Amino acid sequence: MYRQLALSIAVGLKPGRRVDADALWAPRPEGMLVWLHAASAPDLAALLHLIPRLETLEPIPSVLLTMQEGLGCPGALPDHVMVEHPPQDTLAQTTAFVQHFKPDMGLYCGAPLRQTLLWAMERQKVPLTLTNASASELDPPGFRFDRAAQQALAQCFDHIICKDDLAARRINKLRGAKAPAIPLGRLEEGSVAPSADPIKLEALRPALAGRPVWLAAETRPGEEPMVAEAQRQMTRFSHRLLSVIAPDDPSRGIGLAETLRAQGWHVALRSKDDPITEDVQVVVVDVCGELGLWYRLAPITFVGSSLVPGFGGQDPFAPAALGSALLYGPNVGNYLDSYSRLVNAGGARIVKDASSLAQGLQLLLAPDKAAAQAHAAWEVASRGAEVTDRVLEILQEQLDEKAF
Known part of the structure; x- marks a missing residue:
């Protein structure tokens, strides 16, 4: 009482x-x-x-x-x-x-x-x-x-x-x-990693062998031009670099691929099963449920919905739990505590625009840098x-x- x-x-x-x-x-x-x-x-x-x-x-x-x-x-x-x-x-x-x-x-x-x-x-x-x-x-x-x-x-x-x-x-x-x-x-958040189709995973590995790969995940329309510009800047230093873009809404994938092709990019569209040949520069993921696949294949992930305001960011622990080094934008209010812990542990790096995104990519293309940052992110995700x-x-x- x-x-x-x-x-x-x-x-x-x-x-x-x-x-x-x-x-x-x-x-x-x-x-x-x-x-x-x-x-x-x-x-x-x-x-x-x-x-x-x-x-x-x-x-x-x-x-x-x-x-x-x-x-x-x-x-x-x-x-x-x-x-x-x-x-x-x-x-x-x-x-x-x-x-x-x-x-x-x-x-x-x-x-x-x-x-x-x-x-x-x-x-x-x-x-x-x-x-x-x-x-x-x-x-x-x-x-x-x-x-x-x-x-x-x-x-x-x-x-x-x-x-x-x-x-x-x-x-x-x-x-x-x-x-x-x-x-x-x-x-x-990091206790359960998203799944991936093992057959797709093994089928893609040979096409990516020897190529540096980075993923832009859950991107918004205002971010994709910056992602493309960062890829353009990076091709000066790594001409075989492959960018994988997974928009927040897979239904936007076809339109995004058409826009990129009009800009001169060689694009492979996942829903069309386009082969990822040596001349492909950008893969557009417009198939639901494939993020777990690309988190495993890409050693570097830019976590989208964060460069442009109004979306609050995305959960960073899914790619972190699968060993990806993380880049993210400043607009992550919904997950501020999560990103703060990752940054404090050395597991994530903030970027503000296309140029700083390219700079972050250039830093992480060094395998030892990417591995160290990915391990730090994985440790935070596993706690x-x-x-x-x-x-x-x-x-x-x-x-x-x-x-x-």
Whole structure:
């Protein structure tokens, strides 16, 4: 009762009006249900990489995914994953949400914390795990009148995984008899690499043998002229250099290939199965599902949607997990934390225009430079594995408890 009172003070509960949950949300699936919540774009990317690993649990649970407003659509997901908007920040909405879906367990990734929703989960006795925990979110700096409320919030979670020892010490001061926070690091995006067709992979290797190759992935229309100009500048130093361009929308591939050919480039179009002969200078990837293939074949990747503003960048950990050295533009607001970690480790380099892109390529065409940067990026992309394994252990333990 004391904890509930403290939590009600923390969130300033607004009762709200009675809610028709059936009109707001889809029906609850049968069987076990895991609720996942992403508080930011990197947290969403981490959860999207975790979801395939949930299929190793027994029994395989259905998944309810919610996310902070403004993160957009996560794209195609397995049939057992449902995406819903989170409830409004009122007692009526959050209570209706929890009573409608009745999640068997929850995994909350990142900050900010939706305190009213967590309070509703607490009332319904939903076991909760917090990853990518922020000490400042649970233990704000400065003198606090509502210390009891912060303690109650920290004790909502059965398990907390935070980034380092300092965060763990601050959080554990609030945890009381609850299990101590574990300083394992972040649940990160790089734990699952995109797949590739092994037959296509082996068929392409001979055509690329001996040629330097770089990939421009998830490019936007405003970036492709800069990519072409960087390729033009680089042919002065490496006349056999092959540029592979994978536009964000594969349906733009035919038009992009026609534009490049009109500019004098020798282009191979993947959807036409054009052979990649010695005179081909640019490959345009207009086939869905081939990025994993080219991440494996290209030792250097420019991660697009980043040179021009308005798109927020793309997840850098897919190419990093497959051993590609990374270049990227300055407009990566959706993944700023991810790129910062890569840069700090020496695993990525920022470029600002066609000339600096060409300069970055020239630097990485030295095999030792590309290998060193790719290894650094791979190490950062692999750090989330221990956290992922611990999260899966926790969820399996909770599933086993529910079975009895």
